[in-house]
Structure formats: structure tokens, C-alpha cells
Amino acid sequence: MTRNPLFNANRMKLGIFGTNGKGGAQTLVPEAYKPTWPASVQTAQMADAAGFEAIVAYARWKSYIPGRPNHPSGIVMDPFTWAAGIAQATSYSAVFATSHAPTIHPITCAKQCATIDIISNGRFGLNVVGGWNKHELEMFGAPMKEHDARYDHLAEWLEVMERMWREDEEFDFDGEFYKVVRGASFPKPIQQPRPPIMNAGGSPRGLRFACEHADMCFVILKSDDPAVIRKQIDEYKVTAREQFGREVQVWTYCPVVQRDTRREAEDYLNYYAVEMEDSESLDAWSAGLGAQTQILDPSALREFRKRFAAGAGGNILVGTADDIANQLHTFADAGLDGVLCTWVDFIDGLNRLIRDVLPILESRGLRQPFGAQQPAAMAANS
Numbered sequence: 380m381t382r383n384p385l386f387n388a389n390r391m392k393l394g395i396f397g398t399n400g401k402g403g404a405q406t407l408v409p410e411a412y413k414p415t416w417p418a419s420v421q422t423a424q425m426a427d428a429a430g431f432e433a434i435v436a437y438a439r440w441k442s443y444i445p446g447r448p449n450h451p452s453g454i455v456m457d458p459f460t461w462a463a464g465i466a467q468a469t470s471y472s473a474v475f476a477t478s479h480a481p482t483i484h485p486i487t488c489a490k491q492c493a494t495i496d497i498i499s500n501g502r503f504g505l506n507v508v509g510g511w512n513k514h515e516l517e518m519f520g521a522p523m524k525e526h527d528a529r530y531d532h533l534a535e536w537l538e539v540m541e542r543m544w545r546e547d548e549e550f551d552f553d554g555e556f557y558k559v560v561r562g563a564s565f566p567k568p569i570q571q572p573r574p575p576i577m578n579a580g581g582s583p584r585g586l587r588f589a590c591e592h593a594d595m596c597f598v599i600l601k602s603d604d605p606a607v608i609r610k611q612i613d614e615y616k617v618t619a620r621e622q623f624g625r626e627v628q629v630w631t632y633c634p635v636v637q638r639d640t641r642r643e644a645e646d647y648l649n650y651y652a653v654e655m656e657d658s659e660s661l662d663a664w665s666a667g668l669g670a671q672t673q674i675l676d677p678s679a680l681r682e683f684r685k686r687f688a689a690g691a692g693g694n695i696l697v698g699t700a701d702d703i704a705n706q707l708h709t710f711a712d713a714g715l716d717g718v719l720c721t722w723v724d725f726i727d728g729l730n731r732l733i734r735d736v737l738p739i740l741e742s743r744g745l746r747q748p749f750g751a752q753q754p755a756a757m758a759a760n761s
């Protein structure tokens with residue numbers, strides 16, 4: 380996995396999340412990001428040129444608002460074909476697609492992943508998710524599975540893919556969800572034994588799944604208190620180490636609101652995430668997460684409304700460049716390995732963060748200045 384920048388030595392890794400759709404914000408402001416292809420490429424190339432470690436596409440097959448299929452929450456490009464295009468348009472960052480198990484057969488998915496790994500020259504990653512949006516999964520013609528059974532399904536789905544990536548000889552597989560007859564898949568992914576896997580399980584079953592199978596565990600941090608954050612991160616790292624003999628990274632995602640003064644940043648956050656919240660979207664989102672996941676308890680779902688509006692529930696990084704660097708520094712000291720960022724306006728936000736925050740992180744030794752010394756830069760597409 381050495382070509383993949385996910386495994387570089389930076390203490391605080393960075394990425395962007397959700398630009399194949401509207402990103403994380405649930406707001407009605409007109410400047411909110413629109414998922415066009417030029418915007419996808421521009422934001423990916425900005426992140427790539429600045430040495431961000433990850434560009435992550437999410438999987439959404441249908442709006443989560445019943446009867447509103449054309450709501451922005453449902454306008455999301457297919458993460459695999461999107462990731463293939465982004466892989467060709469970039470040269471350093473890892474490029475992730477996301478998938479649920481019931482939406483794609485693992486033989487098809489294994490080959491798509493291997494192909495994007497080849498296009499990207501060993502920079503692909505796969506975010507595997509249990510899912511929560513009942514409306515989209517039922518569209519595939521089967522009831523959504525009970526919560527923990529989704530992870531059993533996901534584990535078997537991943538097992539089939541790993542064998543497709545690994546086995547040189549034909550093999551049979553006879554599982555609870557899949558049967559494979561004389562299975563084989565070529566070409567293999569460049570990354571062996573497999574491309575890195577990410578998972579965002581937050582329930583006890585989800586945590587176990589992530590610690591057993593993922594290289595990057597994604598968490599919604601339940602607090603801004605560093606002691607609580609450390610405890611939450613340790614739970615993943617210790618479970619992975621002690622129960623599965625594995626080392627895992629722990630990442631989170633954050634909406635970022637950076638301005639020249641703290642007051643300006645807080646005012647803008649209040650404007651887009653409170654005054655201009657997309658209430659219809661937030662109500663449906665909270666109801667869906669509350670019913671289908673155990674990622675947050677019901678009181679936190681109410682308390683986190685502003686976080687959901689600001690950027691899908693991540694801790695909000697708000698203030699000046701120094702404030703944002705301080706918050707990222709606190710996360711790194713608590714053991715967090717990386718943060719995927721989202722903005723209302725990704726291009727403006729990336730410009731500000733790259734210009735003002737990256738140099739501070741570098742001066743504190745949290746990131747190396749991006750340059751030729753990064754091994755993955757030399758593995759660029761030619």
C-alpha cells in the first residue's frame with residue numbers, strides 16, 4: 380500500500396468529502412455547492428495539488444425525502460464512475476468510492492475497484508457502508524435488512540471481493556448471501572492484498588465490523604471535549620489491536636467555516652446552517668438516521684441539528700485560520716489520523732484552507748510541506 384498517501388507520515392491527514400453530490404450542508408443558500416463535473420474536477424485537483432490524502436465520494440441512490448426524488452439530497456453521481464474520472468484527473472490523493480452491499484454484486488464491484496486502482500496507479504480506496512436510507516435500498520426490490528444483519532451481509536460481500544482480488548486460481552464460494560461458481564477476476568488491483576477499506580460503523584456491531592475489516596474507521600465525534608474524543612478514538616484502536624490484531628486509522632469529517640475574524644465565521648455559520656437551514660431535508664435526515672442507525676442517541680440527534688445542517692453531523696471547524704489549525708491540532712493530539720472537510724462553497728473554502736491553514740499545520744509539524752519527498756507523488760499517472 381506504499382503508493383497510497385493514506386499511509387504517509389503526516390499526523391493530521393486531510394481530505395474532501397461528498398463532491399459527487401451536494402456535499403454535507405443542508406442549507407438553502409444559493410452559493411451551496413452543485414455537483415457538476417467541472418466542479419468535481421476543480422475541487423479534486425485543488426485538493427490533489429495541495430497534497431490532501433483523500434478524495435471521498437459518497438453513495439446515494441435516491442433522495443431521503445419521501446416523494447421528493449429530485450431534492451438535492453438525491454442528485455448524486457455514481458461514486459465508481461466518478462472516482463474513475465477523478466483518478467485520471469489527479470495524481471497524488473487517494474480516490475474513494477463508497478458502496479453498500481445490496482446495491483452491487485461483489486464480483487462486479489471487485490472488478491470496478493481493481494480497474495480504478497489501475498487507472499489511479501494504486502491510489503483507490505473503498506468506503507463500505509451499512510446504509511440507512513430505507514427509501515433508496517428498498518428501490519432495489521428487497522426490504523432493508525435489520526441493522527446488525529446489514530453488517531453480516533457487508534462482511535460476506537467484502538470476503539467475496541477480497542477473494543476476487545487475491546485468488547489466482549478459480550474458486551467456489553458458498554455463503555449465506557452469495558454463491559460463486561469457479562470465481563476469477565483479472566486484472567488484479569495494483570494494491571495488494573487489497574485497496575484500503577474505510578467504514579463508518581458507529582453502533583457496537585458497526586464498530587466491531589470497522590475494527591475487523593477497515594483500514595480507516597470513520598467516526599462522528601460525539602463531543603468537542605478532547606478527553607471524550609480521545610476515549611472514542613481509543614475504543615476503535617484498542618478494539619482493532621486487542622481483538623483483531625490490527626492497526627487502524629481513525630478519521631472524522633468536519634464542515635469548515637473559515638473567515639478573517641471569528642465573528643465573521645460564526646455569523647456566516649449561523650446564516651447558512653440556522654437561518655437558511657433546509658428544514659425539510661433535516662427533518663427527513665434525522666428521522667432516517669434515528670430509525671435506521673445507532674450512530675447517535677436520540678437526544679444527540681436533536682442537539683446536533685446545527686451540525687447536521689452545517690455538514691452532515693461532523694464537528695464544525697469555525698473561526699480564523701488559527702482557530703481551525705488549533706482545532707485540528709487538538710484532534711491530532713487526541714489520536715485522530717485524518718479529517719475529511721466539507722464546505723458550503725468548496726472552491727472558496729479550499730482556497731482559504733490551503734492558503735492559510737496548511738502553512739500553520741506545517742509549521743507545527745502536523746503535516747510535511749507537500750513536495751517531491753512524498754513517495755506517492757512519484758507514483759503519479761504519466
Ligand SMILES: Cc1cc2nc3c(=O)[nH]c(=O)nc-3n(C[C@H](O)[C@H](O)[C@H](O)COP(=O)(O)O)c2cc1C
Pocket residue numbers: 436437438439477479508509510511512579580581582583584585586597598599632671672673674
Ligand atoms: C463519514 C461517513 C460517511 C458515510 N457515507 C455514507 C454513504 O455514502 N452512503 C450511505 O448510505 N451511508 C453513509 N454513511 C452512513 C452509514 O451507512 C451508516 O448508516 C452509519 O455509519 C451508521 O453506523 P451504524 O450502522 O453502525 O449505526 C456514512 C457515515 C459516515 C460517518
